[in-house]
Amino acid sequence: MYVSDFTTPAHKDDVVMSDEVVAHLEHADDLALMSMSAEGLQQKLDALADWASRNQMEINTSKTVVMIFYPPRTSRPTQPPSFQLYAQQLLIVDRYKYVGVLLCSSGSNTWDEMISTCSKSARRAANMCFFVESRTGQLPPWEGCMLYSAQLDSRLTHAVEVTGVGTNKQLELLESVQLHYLRRLLGLQTRSQKCVLFSETGVLPLRARRLELVLGYLIYLLRLPDSHYAKRALRQTMENADSRRSGWWHDLRQAEALRVRVRAISGESITEEIRGSPKLEILRDRVEYLARGPKLPAALTFRPYLKIMNKAARQAITRMLLSDHRLAVETGRWDGVDRADRQCRLCDSAVEDPLHVLFECSQSVDLLNLRRSFWDEIEVACENATAPVRGVPDLREATNARASRLRLQLTPASKCIFILLADARTTSILAVFTHRVLTLFDSLPPRRYPGGRLQRRNAV
Numbered sequence: 001m002y003v004s005d006f007t008t009p010a011h012k013d014d015v016v017m018s019d020e021v022v023a024h025l026e027h028a029d030d031l032a033l034m035s036m037s038a039e040g041l042q043q044k045l046d047a048l049a050d051w052a053s054r055n056q057m058e059i060n061t062s063k064t065v066v067m068i069f070y071p072p073r074t075s076r077p078t079q080p081p082s083f084q085l086y087a088q089q090l091l092i093v094d095r096y097k098y099v100g101v102l103l104c105s106s107g108s109n110t111w112d113e114m115i116s117t118c119s120k121s122a123r124r125a126a127n128m129c130f131f132v133e134s135r136t137g138q139l140p141p142w143e144g145c146m147l148y149s150a151q152l153d154s155r156l157t158h159a160v161e162v163t164g165v166g167t168n169k170q171l172e173l174l175e176s177v178q179l180h181y182l183r184r185l186l187g188l189q190t191r192s193q194k195c196v197l198f199s200e201t202g203v204l205p206l207r208a209r210r211l212e213l214v215l216g217y218l219i220y221l222l223r224l225p226d227s228h229y230a231k232r233a234l235r236q237t238m239e240n241a242d243s244r245r246s247g248w249w250h251d252l253r254q255a256e257a258l259r260v261r262v263r264a265i266s267g268e269s270i271t272e273e274i275r276g277s278p279k280l281e282i283l284r285d286r287v288e289y290l291a292r293g294p295k296l297p298a299a300l301t302f303r304p305y306l307k308i309m310n311k312a313a314r315q316a317i318t319r320m321l322l323s324d325h326r327l328a329v330e331t332g333r334w335d336g337v338d339r340a341d342r343q344c345r346l347c348d349s350a351v352e353d354p355l356h357v358l359f360e361c362s363q364s365v366d367l368l369n370l371r372r373s374f375w376d377e378i379e380v381a382c383e384n385a386t387a388p389v390r391g392v393p394d395l396r397e398a399t400n401a402r403a404s405r406l407r408l409q410l411t412p413a414s415k416c417i418f419i420l421l422a423d424a425r426t427t428s429i430l431a432v433f434t435h436r437v438l439t440l441f442d443s444l445p446p447r448r449y450p451g452g453r454l455q456r457r458n459a460v
């Protein structure tokens with residue numbers, strides 16, 4: 001197609017972008033005409049028909065449609081204007097896909113329809129990812145995160161350069177797919193806390209991800225030559241922002257710094273949420289043990305314990321760390337019971353929380369046997385433990401595996417757990433042990449509180 005010589009006569013209702021008239025757009029053989037009025041658009045249709053006949057071409061009227069965008073909060077005429085091409089009336093539509101972007105003129109927001117389509121498509125992709133489990137076996141978290149970036153991220157951020165970050169309603173629709181996928185991947189309940197889904201996988205919350213992409217696109221626009229249409233469009237939106245949104249241009253100039261900061265800001269807010277959450281007691285004290293010594297953990301990163309291949313063990317340790325279990329410390333919260341009253345169902349002498357049941361409670365022979373074989377396995381693993389575990393100051397002086405085991409047993413449980421998580425072998429042993437202990441506690445009758453929900457106080 002050679003359409004470069006196609007022009008339309010000037011009209012008073014032409015669309016002006018920044019300081020240039022933009023009356024038509026061409027993308028390969030896709031052509032879009034535009035005008036601010038019905039009369040102006042009809043004039044352009046006539047001009048196009050003329051140009052086509054001069055060039056021995058004919059326009060396919062069945063594929064030609066009209067879309068009318070009314071200004072917000074204006075009443076629409078009962079009889080919409082009509083448009084003709086070759087004396088045939090053109091179809092007026094309220095949704096149309098142009099260059100991969102679905103436009104919609106009927107709702108209050110042009111992008112509602114497209115966001116809804118993207119969310120449906122992402123949900124289908126998510127279901128497909130888990131459907132393969134029935135054919136290939138479980139989908140482990142690491143591979144699940146790779147599938148997320150390949151299959152879901154592209155759908156959840158489709159055309160974000162055009163639509164922008166999105167309204168709250170649009171974002172909630174897309175976010176629900178992201179949350180559903182990550183919860184299912186980690187084996188958590190549908191109402192588990194959101195912050196841990198990101199802190200444990202390194203996936204960025206969708207709002208931050210979309211903002212990151214939009215800011216990246218803005219930087220690209222700012223670097224374009226002034227003659228570029230995309231640059232003119234940017235200038236026009238800046239002019240539109242004028243005095244009422246005077247801070248916008250200023251923010252734009254800082255976009256690059258902002259973009260780099262998006263991850264840091266998300267990380268900070270997630271860390272803050274974890275620290276402030278009464279549920280996430282274990283994660284609050286998380287320390288990462290590296291070969292060169294302990295350090296504060298990264299806010300957002302894929303956690304090595306999610307690489308455990310044994311699904312039941314992996315999901316048990318995930319639920320234990322992220323407080324998504326049925327120990328009394330959690331079920332008592334649902335009943336509104338004070339934390340101190342959520343006593344252990346076996347010994348009745350301490351709060352039934354993960355650290356108590358894993359490392360302290362000694363009221364059941366079954367539990368003691370499980371714990372004894374757990375420590376025996378840890379002792380064997382200490383023989384070949386990797387540098388991070390050997391780098392723990394308290395263990396450095398242990399001369400043999402037996403001494404390491406004893407020192408670990410004497411370490412406070414809240415710290416010991418993260419030392420064990422520093423090594424793949426001890427992580428696996430801890431995960432299997434957690435699975436066994438949680439199974440044992442799941443088999444106990446749930447604790448009943450006198451007064452039940454009526455006893456509700458300031459439970460945290």
Ligand SMILES: [Zn+2]
Pocket residue numbers: 344345346347348349350356360361362363
């Ligand atoms: Zn107990």
